[in-house]
Amino acid sequence: MARTATIQYNRTKLYGYGRPHTLGGAGQTGGRGGTRTSDVMGAIRAKVAGRALGAGDRLPSIRSLAATMGVSPSTVVEAYDRLAAQGLIRARRGSGFYVSPTATPPLALAAVEPRRDRAVDPFWVSRQSLDADAAVPKPGCGWLPPHWMPDAALRRAVRTLARADASLLTDYGGTRGALALRRLLLTRLAEDAIEASADQLMLTGSGTQATDLVCRFLLRPGDTVLVDDPCYFNFRALLRAHQAKIVGVPYTPSGPDVARFEEILAGERPRLYITNSALHNPTAASLSLPTAHRLLTAAAAHDLTIIEDDIFGDFEPERSPRLAALDGLTRVIRIGSFSKTLSASVRCGYIAARADWIEHLVDLQVATGFGGPSPVATEIIATVLAGGSYRKHMDELRQKLTRARREVARKLQAVGIEPWLMPRGGFFLWCRLAGGQDSTQVARAALREDVVLAPGNVFSVSQTAASFLRFNVAQMSDPRMWDVMRRALKTS
Amino acid sequence: MARTATIQYNRTKLYGYGRPHTLGGAGQTGGRGGTRTSDVMGAIRAKVAGRALGAGDRLPSIRSLAATMGVSPSTVVEAYDRLAAQGLIRARRGSGFYVSPTATPPLALAAVEPRRDRAVDPFWVSRQSLDADAAVPKPGCGWLPPHWMPDAALRRAVRTLARADASLLTDYGGTRGALALRRLLLTRLAEDAIEASADQLMLTGSGTQATDLVCRFLLRPGDTVLVDDPCYFNFRALLRAHQAKIVGVPYTPSGPDVARFEEILAGERPRLYITNSALHNPTAASLSLPTAHRLLTAAAAHDLTIIEDDIFGDFEPERSPRLAALDGLTRVIRIGSFSKTLSASVRCGYIAARADWIEHLVDLQVATGFGGPSPVATEIIATVLAGGSYRKHMDELRQKLTRARREVARKLQAVGIEPWLMPRGGFFLWCRLAGGQDSTQVARAALREDVVLAPGNVFSVSQTAASFLRFNVAQMSDPRMWDVMRRALKTS
Numbered sequence: 001m002a003r004t005a006t007i008q009y010n011r012t013k014l015y016g017y018g019r020p021h022t023l024g025g026a027g028q029t030g031g032r033g034g035t036r037t038s039d040v041m042g043a044i045r046a047k048v049a050g051r052a053l054g055a056g057d058r059l060p061s062i063r064s065l066a067a068t069m070g071v072s073p074s075t076v077v078e079a080y081d082r083l084a085a086q087g088l089i090r091a092r093r094g095s096g097f098y099v100s101p102t103a104t105p106p107l108a109l110a111a112v113e114p115r116r117d118r119a120v121d122p123f124w125v126s127r128q129s130l131d132a133d134a135a136v137p138k139p140g141c142g143w144l145p146p147h148w149m150p151d152a153a154l155r156r157a158v159r160t161l162a163r164a165d166a167s168l169l170t171d172y173g174g175t176r177g178a179l180a181l182r183r184l185l186l187t188r189l190a191e192d193a194i195e196a197s198a199d200q201l202m203l204t205g206s207g208t209q210a211t212d213l214v215c216r217f218l219l220r221p222g223d224t225v226l227v228d229d230p231c232y233f234n235f236r237a238l239l240r241a242h243q244a245k246i247v248g249v250p251y252t253p254s255g256p257d258v259a260r261f262e263e264i265l266a267g268e269r270p271r272l273y274i275t276n277s278a279l280h281n282p283t284a285a286s287l288s289l290p291t292a293h294r295l296l297t298a299a300a301a302h303d304l305t306i307i308e309d310d311i312f313g314d315f316e317p318e319r320s321p322r323l324a325a326l327d328g329l330t331r332v333i334r335i336g337s338f339s340k341t342l343s344a345s346v347r348c349g350y351i352a353a354r355a356d357w358i359e360h361l362v363d364l365q366v367a368t369g370f371g372g373p374s375p376v377a378t379e380i381i382a383t384v385l386a387g388g389s390y391r392k393h394m395d396e397l398r399q400k401l402t403r404a405r406r407e408v409a410r411k412l413q414a415v416g417i418e419p420w421l422m423p424r425g426g427f428f429l430w431c432r433l434a435g436g437q438d439s440t441q442v443a444r445a446a447l448r449e450d451v452v453l454a455p456g457n458v459f460s461v462s463q464t465a466a467s468f469l470r471f472n473v474a475q476m477s478d479p480r481m482w483d484v485m486r487r488a489l490k491t492s
Numbered sequence: 493m494a495r496t497a498t499i500q501y502n503r504t505k506l507y508g509y510g511r512p513h514t515l516g517g518a519g520q521t522g523g524r525g526g527t528r529t530s531d532v533m534g535a536i537r538a539k540v541a542g543r544a545l546g547a548g549d550r551l552p553s554i555r556s557l558a559a560t561m562g563v564s565p566s567t568v569v570e571a572y573d574r575l576a577a578q579g580l581i582r583a584r585r586g587s588g589f590y591v592s593p594t595a596t597p598p599l600a601l602a603a604v605e606p607r608r609d610r611a612v613d614p615f616w617v618s619r620q621s622l623d624a625d626a627a628v629p630k631p632g633c634g635w636l637p638p639h640w641m642p643d644a645a646l647r648r649a650v651r652t653l654a655r656a657d658a659s660l661l662t663d664y665g666g667t668r669g670a671l672a673l674r675r676l677l678l679t680r681l682a683e684d685a686i687e688a689s690a691d692q693l694m695l696t697g698s699g700t701q702a703t704d705l706v707c708r709f710l711l712r713p714g715d716t717v718l719v720d721d722p723c724y725f726n727f728r729a730l731l732r733a734h735q736a737k738i739v740g741v742p743y744t745p746s747g748p749d750v751a752r753f754e755e756i757l758a759g760e761r762p763r764l765y766i767t768n769s770a771l772h773n774p775t776a777a778s779l780s781l782p783t784a785h786r787l788l789t790a791a792a793a794h795d796l797t798i799i800e801d802d803i804f805g806d807f808e809p810e811r812s813p814r815l816a817a818l819d820g821l822t823r824v825i826r827i828g829s830f831s832k833t834l835s836a837s838v839r840c841g842y843i844a845a846r847a848d849w850i851e852h853l854v855d856l857q858v859a860t861g862f863g864g865p866s867p868v869a870t871e872i873i874a875t876v877l878a879g880g881s882y883r884k885h886m887d888e889l890r891q892k893l894t895r896a897r898r899e900v901a902r903k904l905q906a907v908g909i910e911p912w913l914m915p916r917g918g919f920f921l922w923c924r925l926a927g928g929q930d931s932t933q934v935a936r937a938a939l940r941e942d943v944v945l946a947p948g949n950v951f952s953v954s955q956t957a958a959s960f961l962r963f964n965v966a967q968m969s970d971p972r973m974w975d976v977m978r979r980a981l982k983t984s
Contacts, residue, residue, distance in 0.1 A: 081880030087679025091883065100682065126858045130667045134659055146658035154661045158654040162647050166638035167626055169646045172836040175622045187579025190592065205697050208862040216733065221713065237859035241708065344664040345867040366618045367729035370700040375837040377866060388573030391583070 036071050040079035043069065048088060048099060059089060059097040120440045120455060122237040128452045137481035140443070140454030142232075142281070143344055144427060144474045148400070150384060150393040154343055157383035164379060173375035175362050177203025177348070181382040185350055189334070192313070193325040199355040200329060202362055205373045207311050207337030207349035208234065211274065213361055214307055214333055214351065215242045216368070218272055226270040228256055230430070230459035230468070232281040232309075235274050248461030251283055253421050255291035258298075265302040272305050278320050279312035282459050282470035283430040284423030286320035296327055303331075310336040314394055315401065315426040329353055338381055341394060346380045348373045401427055401473065408473040415486055417469065429471045437492045439469045445488035451481050453488075528563050532571035535561065540580060540591055551581060551589040612932045612947060614729040620944045629973035632935070632946030634724075634773065635836055636919060636966045640892070642876060642885040646835055649875035653868060665867035667854050669695025669840070673874040677842055681826070684805070685817040691847040692821060694854055697865045699803050699829030699841035700726065703766065705853055706799055706825055706843065707734045708860070710764055718762040720748055722922070722951035722960070724773040724801075727766050740953030743775055745913050747783035750790075757794040764797050770812050771804035774951050774962035775922040776915030778812035788819055795823075802828040806886055807893065807918040821845055830873055833886060838872045840865045893919055893965065900965040907978055909961065921963045929984040931961045937980035943973050945980075 047053040059065075059080065066073040080097050083089045089097045129141035161169075176182065182201050189196050204210040219225065221243035227235050229248030239246050247268055249256040256275070264270065273295075277287040287295075299306055308323045313336065324334040329352060337349035351361060365372065372378075384390055402425075409419050409429060416434045423429070433439060439455035446453045456468030476482075539545040551557075551572065558565040572589050575581045581589045621633035653661075668674065674693050681688050696702040711717065713735035719727050721740030731738050739760055741748040748767070756762065765787075769779040779787075791798055800815045805828065816826040821844060829841035843853060857864065864870075876882055894917075901911050901921060908926045915921070925931060931947035938945045948960030968974075 078880055081883055082878065084883065085676065085679075085878045085880055087675065087682070090683060100679070123855050123858060126862065127667055127854075130664055130858070130863050134663075143664065144662075146662045149658065149662035151658045151661065155654050158650060158661070162650040162654065166641065166643045169643065169650070169837055170636075170638045170641035170835045171626075172622055172635065172831070175619055183579065184577065187577075187592070190579070191582060205701075206861055208860065209697075212860040234859065234862055237855075241856055241859045339664070343662045343868075344863070345661055347866050362619075363615050363729075364733055366615060366622070367726065367733045368700065368704040369698055370618065370726055371622050371836070374839050374866065374869060376835075376872075377868070380868075386574065386577045388570055388577055391573055391576065 036075045037079045037082065040065070040069060040071060040076055041083055044079070044083055045088065053099050055099050057099045059099065061096060120443065120458065122233040122240070122458050125233055125452070125454045125458050126237070128447065132450075132452055136450045136452060137475065137478040137484075138452040139471050139476045139481060139485075140452045140469075141472055141475060142428075142454075143340060143472075144397075148397065148474055150342060150390065153384045153387060153389045153393065154346070154380065156387070157380045160383055161376060161379055168375050168379060171375065172371040173373075173378070175366055175372050176201070176358075177350075177372035178375055178378040178382060181348070181378045181385070182350075184382060184385050185336075185352075189352055192310075192319060192322055194322065194329065194334060194352065196329060196334075196352045197355065200358055201350060201352050202358050202365070203373045203378060204349040204351060204365065205369060206347045207309060207335055207339060208238065209369075210335045210337070210349040210351045211235070211307060211309060212238060212241075213364055213368075214335070214353075215239070215244075215272070216364055217357065217361055218305060219244055223272070224268050224270040226261075226264060226268075226273040226304075227461060228275055228280065229461050230282050230456065230465050231274070231461070232276065233454075233458040236458075236461065239274075246461055251280065251285065253283075253285045254288035255280075255285070256295065258291055258294045261295060262298045265298050265304060269302065270304060272307065273299070274307045274309065275323075276309050276312060277322050278310060278316050279423065279426040279428070281312065282428055282454070283421060284312075284426045284428040285421055286316070286424065287323070289321045292321045292323055292326055296323060296332075299331055306332045308332050308334050310334060311340055312426050314341050315398065317398055317402075317425050320424075324352070333357070338385075341397070342381060342384055342390070346377045348377050348381050398425060401425065404473040404476075405429065408471065408476050411476075411482070412471065415482070415489060417471075417489075420468070427472050427474045429473060431469050431471055433467050433469065433489070435489065436467065437489060438466050440466065441492040442469070442485075442488045445492050446484055449484040449487070451484045451488075453485075528567045529571045529574065532557070532561060532563060532568055533575055536571070536575055537580065545591050547591050549591045551591065553588060612935065612950065614725040614732070614950050617725055617944070617946045617950050618729070620939065624942075624944055628942045628944060629967065629970040629976075630944040631963050631968045631973060631977075632944045632961075633964055633967060634920075634946075635832060635964075636889075640889065640966055642834060642882065645876045645879060645881045645885065646838070646872065648879070649872045652875055653871055656871060660867050660871060663867065664863040665865075665870070667858055667864050668693070668850075669842075669864035670867055670870040670874060672878070673840070673870045674842075676874060676877050677828075677844075681844055684802075684811060684814055686814065686821065686826060686844065688821060688844045689847065692850055693842060693844050694850050694857070695865050695870060696841040696843060696857065697861060698839045699801060699827055699831060700730070701861075702827045702829070702841040702843045703727070703799060703801060704730060704733075705856055705860075706827070706845075707731070707736075707764070708856055709849065709853055710797060711736055715764070716760050716762040718753075718756060718760075718765040718796075719953060720767055720772065721953045722774050722948065722957050723766070723953070724768065725946075725950040728950075728953065731766075738953050743772065743777065745775075745777045746780035747772075747777070748787065750783055750786045753787060754790045757790050757796060761794065762796060764799065765791070766799045766801065767815075768801050768804060769814050770802060770808050771915065771918040771920070773804065774920055774946070775913060776804075776918045776920040777913055778808070778916065779815070781813045784813045784815055784818055788815060788824075791823055798824045800824050800826050802826060803832055804918050806833050807890065809890055809894075809917050812916075816844070825849070830877075833889070834873060834876055834882070838869045840869050840873050890917060893917065896965040896968075897921065900963065900968050903968075903974070904963065907974075907981060909963075909981075912960070919964050919966045921965055923961050923963055925959050925961065925981070927981065928959065929981060930958050932958065933984040934961070934977075934980045937984050938976050941976040941979070943976045943980075945977075 062073050062076045066076045090100050129138050219242050225239050225244040226247050228251040249261050324332040334352040417431045418434050420430045443453040443455040454470040456465030457463050554565050554568045558568045582592050621630050711734050717731050717736040718739050720743040741753050816824045826844040909923045912922045935945040935947040946962040948957030949955050
């Protein structure tokens with residue numbers, strides 16, 4: 001079965017098989033002698049593509065191929081190792097290299113396409129946005145485009161990381177996460193008038209993981225949890241995973257409707273309330289001070305715990321009231337992350353809460369994730385934050401977003417879409433369809449033309465937001481997207 | 493209240509306050525003009541340390557300090573920004589910089605010490621090992637020291653990352669994780685004779701997170717779960733978080749005791765069995781082919797699902813049988829990660845399972861973590877794996893570990909500690925105390941002298957491993973550790 005083929009060195013056939021186009025970075029590592037290695041790899045690929053080498057065939061020995069191609073044996077070893085790493089060939093210890101069974105036809109390992117037929121539910125926007133091709137316009141997504149992010153500072157931090165201690169690059173790191181970043185965060189909390197001690201803070205893998213961890217700690221299946229209506233759609237998905245009973249409180253331009261909030265607390269006795277006080281998702285409204293005070297008074301009367309997710313706080317031009325500051329982290333748990341302002345690829349979140357709760361949450365994070373967040377991730381984030389350029393980046397970002405909000409609001413109004421409120425900051429516009437269309441139908445129509453929108457009802461527990469859409473003003477510069485939206489509005 | 497101080501430029505006082513010593517990397521970023529910036533920072537720190545500037549005091553204006561110190565205004569801005577990032581001072585928009593309330597006395601944000609008084613339970617080893625100082629010998633920990641890891645390849649991969657697309661550095665990435673790494677993993681699975689398609693694989697934040705996700709999908713509170721006795725202690729911690737009823741099956745040198753396994757399946761009807769087939773933790777035994785066959789036959793008869801955690805598989809000199817290969821991923825779920833062989837700081841795990849289960853698990857990962865694992869992490873791992881040096885690294889590691897196992901086993905025997913089995917690979921030695929001591933007492937005594945051991949009962953559901961300890965042969969080169977161990981054995 002194992003024919004031994006002779007490689008005919010033929011430059012024109014070198015890239016016949018083609019490099020697997022998404023093996024990110026593979027071709028760039030170990031740059032020395034890279035061209036010769038590539039030549040050898042290309043020759044083998046061409047033979048496999050042209051069926052001169054079939055599945056299970058043994059490759060030429062290292063010495064013989066080195067002689068045939070006029071390269072050193074170590075070049076052939078390097079080429080074979082890389083081809084093996086890519087799956088085209090396999091090493092059998094002591095007996096050489098063989099063509100993989102899966103090598104011909106070319107590795108049919110296509111990306112799994114996001115399913116479009118699924119129900120428009122809280123998962124729908126997440127998966128359509130996360131799994132969409134980079135070229136697809138995503139006015140419905142919840143993050144900034146790459147060129148709005150602090151790219152240069154991130155690259156500097158990554159280069160610094162390449163010179164870090166070996167232990168930082170290889171070890172687990174402590175259970176609460178890197179001390180350097182925790183110190184920076186305590187400082188930032190103090191700027192929000194939240195005085196926390198070191199034992200009241202822990203780092204997590206992301207803001208969502210932070211919320212999830214607190215839910216695991218506090219909730220049991222069947223517990224009632226209060227959210228804003230509308231609220232961030234993933235709170236609904238997360239609470240569904242916890243088998244919680246979800247109750248919504250109507251959201252007003254100054255926070256949740258306090259009278260309804262008090263009624264629900266008295267009637268439903270929820271265990272937990274999850275909210276964003278500053279630049280609430282999706283409305284971009286912020287909590288007023290009197291509302292904050294009344295919420296906390298009601299929470300104390302009914303022993304309600306509150307998760308305040310501050311993920312958009314840094315986008316505010318001036319600080320609005322925070323429940324955690326008023327309460328002093330007794331019944332309020334502060335959660336945050338840097339996914340919106342710094343990087344969603346280098347992920348890290350945090351929890352600030354009562355010290356005794358943090359102790360339990362650390363155990364829970366060890367049990368479910370072993371250790372705190374990636375030290376490599378926290379190091380990159382701490383380096384960017386400590387570098388001093390982050391504040392400048394945020395100043396510029398706020399100015400850019402102010403312009404973008406105005407411009408996009410004007411354009412939306414021109415197609416019959418009215419902002420519910422002109423926000424003080426951030427990148428969301430929560431908008432009503434003046435023409436009375438159902439936003440789920442509009443989103444489905446837009447998706448058929450490769451534009452991802454965020455229809456109102458994915459944010460609404462009561463399903464009363466069918467005439468709303470959430471827009472991301474930073475993701476709306478593509479003129480084609482506006483054409484698609486106009487068509488979707490007409491046909492829906 | 494806000495005195496405006498004049499800064500006397502005095503080189504001898506520059507570092508009076510001292511740089512916060514764990515602000516990792518902070519001083520290295522933005523190297524240009526670094527000395528002058530440091531001078532300004534040092535001058536301010538000295539003033540704060542010397543109480544010339546107190547909490548709440550306004551700092552000199554940028555222009556005036558630039559003139560006093562003979563530097564450019566932008567140098568002062570940079571210095572103030574960094575000091576603000578470090579928490580010593582705070583910016584108030586439009587009104588200059590002020591000394592932070594928490595700045596004097598020097599930020600008392602000490603690291604939180606791992607508590608030593610807690611019960612010796614499954615969390616004990618995790619937290620003592622993860623939170624121990626780098627200098628503390630950890631023969632009880634479950635990972636290799638930094639200098640055994642592929643440091644150079646990791647640094648190369650990080651440098652490559654610094655040149656990656658902005659979207660890779662800033663965006664969330666797809667819900668299943670990076671395609672490049674999934675392709676490499678499918679190839680590696682095929683090498684283990686596990687033929688999986690692209691829709692049967694997803695990446696996760698770590699191997700532990702992968703196990704946790706599957707548990708969330710399959711288990712409800714009160715469900716019975718079968719584990720090996722002894723088993724990896726964190727399986728016990730994890731299952732406790734899921735409120736599962738945990739049942740143990742005695743582990744033999746060729747896998748779980750099959751007769752007992754069959755009895756437990758018939759009697760307790762467990763929903764799930766979690767195991768390591770290759771180089772089982774803590775015993776380093778591997779499953780035999782006949783045992784694998786009988787386990788799967790029994791599992792089929794009782795509709796049992798199995799999680800096979802293959803985290804130590806790459807340490808085998810030759811591949812031992814895998815349940816996932818025999819079963820073809822119908823009732824077996826394969827889990828793995830690169831934390832033991834590549835990096836525990838750059839974390840990423842994976843799940844290979846039935847395609848319909850993966851679809852649900854992806855939803856669950858979106859709900860509880862929003863998106864797949866960090867694209868930055870998966871890119872680093874894919875780059876190292878694709879670079880070809882990983883195979884060489886593993887070859888060398890296996891040889892080094894063979895020598896270390898022999899040497900450590902000899903030394904342990906000399907102090908009255910007997911290996912239960914001489915493993916074929918890996919870094920664990922599961923050992924019996926010949927002197928009849930209680931290993932929990934030995935571990936407590938060693939911890940008082942700053943040596944972290946892993947006592948047998950943290951691995952044992954039935955608490956029948958009091959005379960055992962698990963050793964990590966790669967973490968035992970410190971002579972002091974051997975002295976501590978000798979003393980701990982005598983006094984226990």
